[in-house]
Amino acid sequence: HIFCLCVFLNVDLSLLRFISAELTRGYFLEHNEAKYTERRERVYTCMRIPKELEKLMFFGIFLCLDAFLYVFTLLPLRVFLAMFRFITLPCYGLRDRRLLQPAQVCDILKGVILVICYFMMHYVDYSMMYHLIRGQSVIKLYIIYNMLEVADRLFSSFGQDILDALYWTATEPKERKRAHIGVIPHFFMAVLYVFLHAILIMVQATTLNVAFNSHNKSLLTIMMSNNFVEIKGSVFKKFEKNNLFQMSNSDIKERFTNYVLLLIVCLRNMEQFSWNPDHLWVLFPDVCMVVASEIAVDIVKHAFITKFNDITADVYSEYRASLAFDLVSSRQKNAYTDYSDSVSRRMGFIPLPLAVLLIRVVTSSIKVQGVLAYVCVVLFYCGLISLKVLNSIVLLGKSCQYVKEAKMEEKLFNPVLTATPGKPAGKQQSMFKSTQGISTDENGSTSVTNQPVHQKENMPSLLVTSSSDQFLTTPDGEEKDISQDSSELKHRSSKKDLLEIDRFTICGNRID
Secondary structure (H helix, E strand, C coil): CHHHHHHHCCCCCCHHHHHHHHHHCCCCHHHHHHHHHHHHHHHHHHHHHHHHHHHHHHHHHHHHHHHHHHHHCHHHHHHHHHHHHHHHHHHHCCCCCCCCCHHHHHHHHHHHHHHHHHHHHCCCCHHHHHHHHHCCCHHHHHHHHHHHHHHHHHHHHHHHHHHHHHHHHHHCCCCCCCCCCCHHHHHHHHHHHHHHHHHHHHHHHHHHHHHHHCCCCHHHHHHHHHHHHHHHHHHCCCCCHHHHHHHHHHHHHHHHHHHHHHHHHHHHHHHHCCCCHHHHHHHHHHHHHHHHHHHHHHHHHHHHHHHHCCCCCCHHHHHHHHHHHHHHHHCCCCCCCCHHHHHHHHHCCCHHHHHHHHHHHHHHHCCCCCHHHHHHHHHHHHHHHHHHHHHHHHHHHHHHHHHHHCCCHHHHHCCEECCCCCCCHHHHHHHHHHHHCCCECCCCCECCCCCCCCCCCCCCCCCEECHHHHHHCCCHHHHHHHHHHCHHHHCCCHHHHHHCCCCCCCCCCCCC
16 A cells, blocks of 8 residues: 555655654644634633532522521511411401411411421331341342432422412412312322421431441442442433533532431431540541532533533523522512522422421430520520521622622513413503502612512412523424524524523423
């Protein structure tokens, strides 16, 4: 072949000339500048992923913490105020057709579910469950733990729907045609769900506790290696920005839940060793190992997903702005949902089952005896309230900053209305302005801290949504038609497309 090439090129056949050409042959990378620039940007993107991802995780974990602390701090106070209104309202006469506001009804339902499930958890023996799980083989426990993770995701997906159905059934206007099975069946379904989900999380915590207390730590190693198997199932799939947002929310929820499970494991172990501080340092390396493996898996997974799907690292700041938008919009005067429920729908994090389990573990592990002990409990509760208020203030300030940086204020002050059949959007928007009564301050900005005002029941119900509902719930065929017909949709940027999913319910929905 070399001889034929030399004859064709009319070059003297010389082995030394061929070797010299191979040694001195050059090439110019600038001839394919775009390709190598893209490769370099991919490397820089992978280097930026840990920082941007952890900023999102940090913000999301504090959002979950805020919703979790709400169950222990403000919810009991809100239930007390609602019950006080219910008892004293007949003394002042019925000025309103409702005995309680919808938010107060939801608070009472949450409190009653929490109390009932707490007393039901007393019939579950934690010690018997621990010894039952400890007697199983390592492989069987590994399979059980994987099944529990899948079941937890399924429960979280369907659980919030059960709770939302209960809240709407209990607060729906009575003049409407009965299209439900009643409040009591929905209530029993909600109690059963919270109880079963709490037991499932208890089994997860017990399995993790067995792994911590095993002598050779083989089960803990296997459970940690299961996190790396998650990389194989996620990295080599096609992801769009909204799919990555869904997975990021799931990772935030999973990491916060693991932190609470680790807290439960530490409480149970410290109780068994009579609260000896030295044993805490024995548990500390294992806790750090579990946390470090979670962080490493998330970083590697997101780094390669963004690399294979050509997604920039700036997308995580957009995700953070979308979560901040949920918080700010829930503080508006006419908000249609509580913030804790908004976090549940967005991330799939439902705090009620986890709160029931934590209360059960704390009350069984810590014995309160004497006046001084009760004083310490009151001080601890005041500290939790202070932590909740401080966390909420900081989160609200940061959320307003993120929303402003993402230029999403117009979605707060000028919400998009879904047009009802036979009524143009312009008339509907004017009706919205006349019926909602949004208050503005002297500078013309809408207040995000005022309480919602109850609308009259005879007014038509208007659903305030953003363009996200239209974007993500539109079928593929209709979306193509819209993009062809509208020049605005044709030339919109990818950043705007991502921000349009800010009001979409992520939990339990698969976006292909």
